[in-house]
Structure formats: structure tokens, C-alpha cells
Amino acid sequence: LLSSVHAAREDSYDVALFFIAGNSPLCLVTRMAGIPTVINVDGSDSDRRKWNRLAKSYLRGAERLSPRLATRAITDSHAVASIYKQRYGRKIDVVPYGAEVPEEHDIGVLDRLGLEAGRYVLFVGRLEPENNPHLLVEAWSQIPTERTRGMKLVVVGGAPYASEYINRVRRAADPRVVFPGYVFGPGYWELQRGAYLFCAPTEVGGTHPVILESLAAGNCVLVNDYKPNAETVGDAGVYFSGTEGVPDLVRQLERLLADPDLVASYREKALHRAELYSWDAVAAAYEQLLLEVSDAAGYGPLPMERLEELERVTTPANFRVVAPAAADS
Missing domain, CATH: 3.40.50.2000 (Glycogen Phosphorylase B;)
Structure with a gap:
């Protein structure tokens, strides 16, 4: 005002x-x-x-x-x-x-969090219901350890107004899930570049910058089939049914975890898609x-x-x- x-x-x-x-x-x-x-x-x-x-x-x-x-x-x-x-x-x-990846700066975030490049699935966003981190945590808990091949799920973000919801999400998580809180700047991009794949289960809003940034970082992107997500990702990512929820998310995660070559092919598609969104x-x-x-x-x-x-x-x-x-x- x-x-x-x-x-x-x-x-x-x-x-x-x-x-x-x-x-x-x-x-x-x-x-x-x-x-x-x-x-x-x-x-x-x-x-x-x-x-x-x-x-x-x-x-x-x-x-x-x-x-x-x-x-x-x-x-x-x-x-x-x-x-x-x-x-x-x-x-x-x-x-x-728009989205463009800054110059690479390794500041040791992966080491501090006990992560290995290419050995974790990444979520980044506000931890609130419409972004659905609870769906991803629940889906991850249903995938046996042998099928995750020792990988971790990294849930980055927070929300000062949603402490009760965040506590529920944390309680539902198994030991394979890491909650580092907020990560910004070079550390954020280090996490993006090092992920095996990025998952965005969100179902509200328009274009989500974090999805564009994941494409620009060359990630394989798995998203809720909510229309604005589909508009952003096009054929450069994988979808799960937001209507079906956890069961289909489990299926798509298992398919990608079992097929590194498929993930690599989507990485190439992501980079080409991101070129459409230059600043x-x-x-x-x-x-x-x-x-x-x-x-x-x-x-x-x-x-x-x-x-x-x-x-x-x-x-x-x-x-x-x-x-x-x-x-x-």
C-alpha cells in the first residue's frame, strides 16, 4: 500500500x-x-x-x-x-x-547431509498440504529398501505456519528420509545437480519455479499430472496420477528407480525443455x-x-x- x-x-x-x-x-x-x-x-x-x-x-x-x-x-x-x-x-x-542454472559451486552440502550424488530423490518446496510432501513420504515408505537401491529421499523446505502438518510428515517418515530444512543459494543448486531424480507432487498454483529449475539443472522430473505442471514439463518428464495419489506415485518411483537409462534419457529432455524458459x-x-x-x-x-x-x-x-x-x- x-x-x-x-x-x-x-x-x-x-x-x-x-x-x-x-x-x-x-x-x-x-x-x-x-x-x-x-x-x-x-x-x-x-x-x-x-x-x-x-x-x-x-x-x-x-x-x-x-x-x-x-x-x-x-x-x-x-x-x-x-x-x-x-x-x-x-x-x-x-x-x-524463467530458469537458468548459475555457475557450479560445490560448498559441501551433500557431505554435510550424508548424501552421495545420484543416490537420492529430491523434493523442494513449502511443507504444506497442497504441495503434498506427505504423499511422497508415504509412497517412499511403501517401497522396499532393496528397490530403492540404498537411496534416500531428501525433503527440503519448511513453513513457519504449518508446524503441526510438518510434524505429521516427519513422524510418517522412515529412516531413509532426510529433512535438512531450508537450503538456499549454492547449496540448493548442489542438491539439484546431485539428485537421481526430482519429484514435485504439488497440485495448486501456476508455474512452479522449482520445477523449471529442476529441468534447467538437467534432472529427471516426476510431477503430479496437475495441468500447470504438465504445461511446464511437457514430454520432458514423468507423471503420476494426482487423482490416484500414493499407489501411482509408488509405481512411477519404482519404475524410475529400476531404470537408470530411462532416467538419463529424461535428463537430456529436461535440458532441452528448459531452453524454452530462458530469462x-x-x-x-x-x-x-x-x-x-x-x-x-x-x-x-x-x-x-x-x-x-x-x-x-x-x-x-x-x-x-x-x-x-x-x-x-
Whole structure:
């Protein structure tokens, strides 16, 4: 809010760019100041199970109104754009996320965690229900040690608001599972490069950067068949049925664990797939979008037919929406 008000008062910005649909009411601040405004809604945040009823209601309202309150609304996934079209009747544009692997720096993370390169399956993400680390831990516990060939499962991440859930996941894990907590920077990339395969059981959101980063690191990627995941991975990875859950995840893990040649073939495919998501291409797409928006003329009055609903559903308690006067055409 403070940044939005500052931008509006400065009156020296060509365009404003917001991220996350929940911030869409703030687009009013910059648009009322005459600043063309773009919002990247990210994924379908209202579908996350961590939100209570009030938060979900706010986010649904914010998602529904994002294309109205901004000059242009975008997302990083065509699957999410399709959700907006079906759920809210609004077309939004797509600019994908990017991923590039930094230069290699071995800082000894594998040694500290007691891991060997090529001898572990990797999960990275927030440890919360919609990312489904519990499914992976449960599936791993059902695979006999002889079929895992002595490999470990490494579950990287945390979530300060989900301690009860994390404790349940830890209690369900057997001794073959390692929980190092958060790992960032060079240590994270060392884990990515050294994994036998990467597994993303997540079922909510748009493009997940960690999946793109796994592709860019040349990993064999096993993902939930949730549509945005499939859009990201294409034919460069392996899928398990999110509907079936653990049984199919066990089958796919066992198939990959038993076939190193198949894993190697997917590593090659992953590297080729990642080339489609270079940051140079993403930056060029953003540059083109922002130039188009900033060069637009005659923005007209804001579409405020549903102001009462906006005030009731999407307005934070400390931010009162004032209907703007109609702009000159």
C-alpha cells in the first residue's frame, strides 16, 4: 500500500507492475493517478487449503476483479489463464517464468547431509498440504529398501505456519528420509545437480519455479499430472496420477528407480525443455508488454459497475475505495 501511494504521489512512473492477485485492490491507487497498471496474478491462490473461509472469499474476489482493476492482467501459466476464463469469464495474458542454472559451486552440502550424488530423490518446496510432501513420504515408505537401491529421499523446505502438518510428515517418515530444512543459494543448486531424480507432487498454483529449475539443472522430473505442471514439463518428464495419489506415485518411483537409462534419457529432455524458459526471453516479453501498456492512450473510466461488491469483498479494513471521476476520453 505504501509503495502504491508513493508511486501515485510521485507522478513520474511510466507503468506500475503488481504481483499476486490478492494485491489487485492496490491497482486502483496507481490507476487513479493515471499510471498504466499491470498485475501478474500468479496462480489460483484462492484454491490453497491453508486459507480460512474469510481469506478464500477475499482472494476469490480479488482474483475475479484483477482483470478489471488493472490495465492488463497476466499470469505465468496458460492453464491458470484458462481457469480465469472459465471461472471468471475474463481473458488474461501469459508471460512464463524463467530458469537458468548459475555457475557450479560445490560448498559441501551433500557431505554435510550424508548424501552421495545420484543416490537420492529430491523434493523442494513449502511443507504444506497442497504441495503434498506427505504423499511422497508415504509412497517412499511403501517401497522396499532393496528397490530403492540404498537411496534416500531428501525433503527440503519448511513453513513457519504449518508446524503441526510438518510434524505429521516427519513422524510418517522412515529412516531413509532426510529433512535438512531450508537450503538456499549454492547449496540448493548442489542438491539439484546431485539428485537421481526430482519429484514435485504439488497440485495448486501456476508455474512452479522449482520445477523449471529442476529441468534447467538437467534432472529427471516426476510431477503430479496437475495441468500447470504438465504445461511446464511437457514430454520432458514423468507423471503420476494426482487423482490416484500414493499407489501411482509408488509405481512411477519404482519404475524410475529400476531404470537408470530411462532416467538419463529424461535428463537430456529436461535440458532441452528448459531452453524454452530462458530469462532473456521472459525479460523481453515483459519489456514488450510494459511498453505496450505505457504507450496506450485514453485509458477511460475504470470499470466500476461492481463497486459495492469490491468494497464488501476485496477492500482491506484500512483502505477505503473511492469511486474515481470519469476520465476524459
